[in-house]
Amino acid sequence: IFRDSGVITVAKDFDQVVAEQLDSIDIAACGYLSPVTDPFQSLNAKYHLSEKIIRVFVERNIPIEFITKAPIPEEVIDLIKQQCHSFGQVSILTLKEDLRKILVPRGASTDLLLQNLEKLTQEGIFAVCRIDPIFPYVTDKMKELVELIERIESHGVSHIVTSILDIPQKIKRDVFSTIKKYFGVAMEWDYQRLYRENMDGYLNADISYRKRIFDGLRNACERKNLTFALCMEYELEKGEIIGLNKGVYEFSQLRRN
Template sequence: MSKLEPRHRGRGAQSGEVSQRFGLAAREADGDWRDAMEALDGPPVKLRTTVTEEHPKTILTFNQSPDIRFDRSINAYRGCEHGCVYCFARPTHAYHDLSPGLDFETKLFAKPNAARLLRETLSRPKYIPRPIAMGTNTDPYQPIEKRYEITRQVLELCLETRHPVTITTKSDRVLRDIDLLAEMATHNLVVVAISVTSMDPVLSGKLEPRAASPTKRLSALEKLVQAGVPVHCSISPVIPAITDEFMEEIIRRAGIIGVDGCGWIPLRLPHEVAPLFREWLDVHYPDRAGKVMQIVRSIRKGRDNDPSFFGRFKPSGVWADLFRARFRIACRRAGIENKAFNLETVAFRSPTRDGQLSLL
């Protein structure tokens, strides 16, 4: 099978179709009109990233999912410029009449009042502290964090109030906040997980075109360890016949660094992610596209995706058992014990709305 040329270099998705899952009106560019415009103005200009500021009324999201370890999260941004083609958060853009494909990684939204909203929530008399998860939907350290510093502002508040936080990222930009993270670690308030999907920078450039390279992510893990910050290496997602070959090497490197734990999550393809990923395979790996999807379906009960609680994170079948065995053996060889993280909550002190700590 011949390899297709990427239509949008430097981007994970190759298409920008708007989903019809929510019954929104379809948008279609007329071919004659498009050809006429290109004849007059030339080919379309390179896609640019835009950021829209939004001001929600609340910032802390609660969930009751039985298979997720956290019950609350903060997402300072919607959309993610990293452009990871497999990102399970892509369908969230569909609800806003935006494409889960190219719009998700080019039309971003920032919430600059996140820290203020969080302060209001933490000030409530009946608020009970439990770890806040950051990076559960989109990356808190994607490139626009350099401009907005929303994640840093939230961490400053959490340090002030002694509130525990967990962070998941694919960016070495997390090191910009190493001063806060190191101090939070002395109070047992933080755990940082960095996702490493492969050891091949070329492959990573196709999968996650604007995320940090594998070397930078491993370097960030090492620097966090040296600073005394508890860290976790997440091999996520594991893509059969594409990235699974790197599992043992990533774990070996993580063991040398001295990470506190390591984990893996199989590829998930909810809703619009499945056709986007199939398209990505046709562009970059047409020779094995069929094999990849066959294995994916074999661990997902014959479907592209298993959305059921527990099943979505725990694949079944021969291939899933093989991945689990490889993971266990690699962790044992690397000396990684995968100990549990139990963050401090009793030291929490409620702030007041004007920024002064409560005397009680």
């Protein structure tokens, strides 16, 4: 509905639905806010659904995590720290604020996102920073990524997660058009050449490019004694989709040897 007409829909009282679902089961995994939308976007300031859902989990002593590119509400901090296995993830794409405004125009500034991480760690809440997604040829310069890792580490973070932009087949023309609008026609051509691997309806950057970036990031994290993981990164091997977390570790070890 939003893509067609700009109408935003809200599942009012969804926290009550979640509460009923949790009360109906005997075993529950960690809650997750949210795989497809930021839980603390501006609309949440009106409905407070994210805080209500977090409260539902915490009251039942079930862990919950969130991922955000927005300022974390104080109420969320107060709730999360009541459940010792709950944690927060903050996505930071770049230290360049002018570039951040293009990539995440409605997100918080990078300084505010770093403050998010510091606030979590100061409150004793496990904090994860996601460099996610990396935009090829835009935010992938290793020197800048290492600088970002150093800034993240200085704010108390010990675990970093990353991925490289994948492009849904259904909107690839829109994505390439947007790349052209902000970064020029040459960049659009570069993306079309790089994004040739089709897996489960998504275009992925060339596997050798992705492994090179991940290898550099893993090594940078290890030098700072940070743990490192990938999110939803795969490769095709003899027609089978294989997760890259283990593979990138082995690739890194081979490079060292």
